[in-house]
Amino acid sequence: MSQEQSDHSSATTGELISKLTTEMKTLVRDEMRLAQAEVTGRAKKAGIGAGFIGVGGLLALYGVGVLLAAIILALALVMDAWLAALIVAVVLLVIAGIAALLGKSRVQEAGPPVPTGTMDSVKADVDAVRHARDH
Known part of the structure; x- marks a missing residue:
């Protein structure tokens, strides 16, 4: 040993x-x-x-x-430079507006950032403990 x-x-x-x-x-x-x-x-x-x-x-x-x-x-080769810049700017702003509206609708669909499933589960656990304690 x-x-x-x-x-x-x-x-x-x-x-x-x-x-x-x-x-x-x-x-x-x-x-x-x-x-x-x-x-x-x-x-x-x-x-x-x-x-x-x-x-x-x-x-x-x-x-x-x-x-x-x-x-x-x-x-600018086919039109005045200011007009070419204005056209490009308007196209960009339209695309930006569409993206913002799509983003806003997605955020609204998501709802508030509250973990409702977890909160319900915790409430159920608390109720189960209370029920077990009372008996």
Whole structure:
């Protein structure tokens, strides 16, 4: 029999429970540190990815601006430049208005951002506990 096995066989139940509790606390702390390190690493990667997405979005916005300028310049070949710019602006504003109206209707369809299903479930749980307590 090894020394550790001998120590366990001679230890009282209280000592074993105390040792188990201490080891569980250590294990939980170590697991929490590991989880924190894992989440931190993932968050860092996600942050870098979000930065690249932001740069891509900004460059796409500039690209759209240049494309709109090219459309205006192309139209300016067959009409006055101010008229070409006005036509492009009106088309953009009409598209923006349609998008805003579609967005507004979707938001109204969604209703208030209240978790009604979860609230109903919690109320049912509270009622069940009250009912069990009363009996």
